Amino acid sequence: MGIKTPLINSFWLTRSFATTVVNNPPKDGQGNEMKIEITDRAVKQLLSLMARDKHDNEALRITVDSGGCHGFQYFYDLTPVNALKEDDVLFENNGAKVVIDSLSLGLIKGSKIDYTEELIGSQFKVVDNPQAATGCG
Template sequence: MFLSNTTLPAQATVVKTNPRRDEEGHDMLIDITERAAQRLEEIMAKDSNPELALRVTVESGGCHGFQYLMSLTKTSSLSPEDDTIFEVDNGSGAKVVMDEPSLELLKGSKVDFTMELIGSQFKIVGNPAATSSCGCGTSFDIQA
């Protein structure tokens, strides 16, 4: 089943730890869609672990210069200086964590969860810094 990215209502997302500002003084924020929050909540419940968070990292590589890497991590193992934690403000406990360099490239984006014929995955959508991306959505390019 393919779920369109055109209707991605985002949950109210708050910064739980380590808020960041960009060079112009604007808050660096991301949104978490309802689907992503729901899937994170399901994973936490299945694992009986409310400490789980989705870590989103950007690294050099991929077919367009940068690639998104996603993994589950425990909030107790995060760096209070390096990591920013975003949490959906609905009591679910769904959290996304990013280091500062990744947040700089992803500010203004949405974290979504998609279900397609080839499988399901967390995905970054609406990245305002991306000038192009690959067909599968795992790598992107920015204007230099």
């Protein structure tokens, strides 16, 4: 008789990201690869944006600033893939590319990059960030 693993643990152990690391796969303190997931909505929007504006060799750059009590601040920009910096990590999902510097990646590893459409506007968004803490003190 063996010990049964709870369903939640087996889910996380077998979960595979559709997102792949194209270059510089960094590891965290435990030796695990730091990953993010690019959702299908974000892929669709990025590919649409690239096709519409003829930015076929660019990626969505995400930079994170740890804002203290106000949490993380996320900054988004387009950047040429051929102008990546040494500490940049390039992720790809079905042709959509996201670039994150290694310091920022440490603050959002395990998160999802999503695209949301709401009444107040549409935007790329970092969601389900396991590194984000809520509130102060």
